[in-house]
Amino acid sequence: MNPTLDTLLHRNSLRPNQMQEPxxxxxxxxxxxxxxxxxxxxxxxxxxxxxxxxxxxxxxxVATLLDIWTQKNPDADAAxxxxxxxxxxxxPLLVMVSSRINRASSVPRIEQILxxxxxxxxxxxxxxxxxxxxxxxxxxxxxxxxxxxxxNVTPDDxxxxxxxxxxxxxxxxERPRPPLDDVVVWHE
Ligand SMILES: Cc1cc2nc3c(=O)[nH]c(=O)nc-3n(C[C@H](O)[C@H](O)[C@H](O)COP(=O)(O)O)c2cc1C
Numbered sequence: 001m002n003p004t005l006d007t008l009l010h011r012n013s014l015r016p017n018q019m020q021e022p023x024x025x026x027x028x029x030x031x032x033x034x035x036x037x038x039x040x041x042x043x044x045x046x047x048x049x050x051x052x053x054x055x056x057x058x059x060x061x062v063a064t065l066l067d068i069w070t071q072k073n074p075d076a077d078a079a080x081x082x083x084x085x086x087x088x089x090x091x092p093l094l095v096m097v098s099s100r101i102n103r104a105s106s107v108p109r110i111e112q113i114l115x116x117x118x119x120x121x122x123x124x125x126x127x128x129x130x131x132x133x134x135x136x137x138x139x140x141x142x143x144x145x146x147x148x149x150x151x152n153v154t155p156d157d158x159x160x161x162x163x164x165x166x167x168x169x170x171x172x173x174e175r176p177r178p179p180l181d182d183v184v185v186w187h188e
Contacts, residue, residue: 007129012172014133016090019166023054023092028130032165036097036123039115043105047112048119048160051096051151058089061151068146087139091164095123096151099158113158120161133168136161 001009024032033050041047053061065085073081088094099116101109124134141147142159153159 003129007125011125011128012174013124013135014168014170014172016087016135016137016164016166018168018170018172019091019133019135019164020169021092021167023166024127024130024132028132029093032123032126032130035126036095036119039118039122041115042111043102043107045102045105045107045112045115047100047102047107048116049098049100050119050123051098053088053094053096054092055089058094061094062086062089064150065141065147068144068150069140072144084140087137087164088141088162091133091135092166093164095161095163095165097123097160097163098151098153099160101157103156113160116158116160120163123163127165131167132165133172135164137164138162 023029029052036050037046037048062085065088066081069076069081069085073084076084097116097120099113101112105112120136124136127134138159138161141151142162145155148155148157148159151159
């Protein structure tokens with residue numbers, strides 16, 4: 001089968017706890033990032049940013065999220081707190097994709113965000129094509145004003161994804177995909 005279609009037709013997410021070292025090498029990551037940023041983009045605005053976190057930066061990010069989470073959820077139990085804050089360091093590499101909306105442009109905000117979503121999906125596809133595992137998460141942190149500020153994302157912008165990457169440590173369980181007849185309408 002055509003290798004691009006093979007990747008697209010067989011991609012599955014793996015949870016961060018199903019990933020292990022190594023992360024993509026620097027050279028592989030460059031390729032993944034080039035593929036990720038080669039997206040459709042109305043107005044050629046590049047209205048997105050990619051923040052790369054490796055360890056120890058991932059651990060510092062956990063500490064930042066922990067401060068914010070515990071202030072807002074002082075009664076949360078330790079397991080929940082660890083889950084809600086530790087996810088960003090639970091895989092070998094984290095890429096945060098966020099919008100950088102160009103407000104001077106007439107291109108609608110939604111279209112600039114959609115271009116950023118394409119960045120996320122291209123990133124995942126490229127990592128999959130190189131044999132890496134990936135998972136696109138948002139969690140509470142993408143929508144928390146203080147977390148956004150700590151991550152240098154303005155209130156007007158959006159955290160589009162925390163994308164975790166690593167080597168597969170398990171095989172993905174196949175989940176049902178929608179029958180085409182459920183989601184496709186043919187017009188003749
Ligand atoms: C924008 C976006 C945000 C997501 N955020 C989360 C999340 O916070 N937690 C989660 O468990 N899954 C989240 N997911 C879903 C997973 O990334 C994944 O798509 C899902 O587990 C299905 O697996 P699949 O990619 O193999 O279809 C998100 C997906 C998208 C597109």
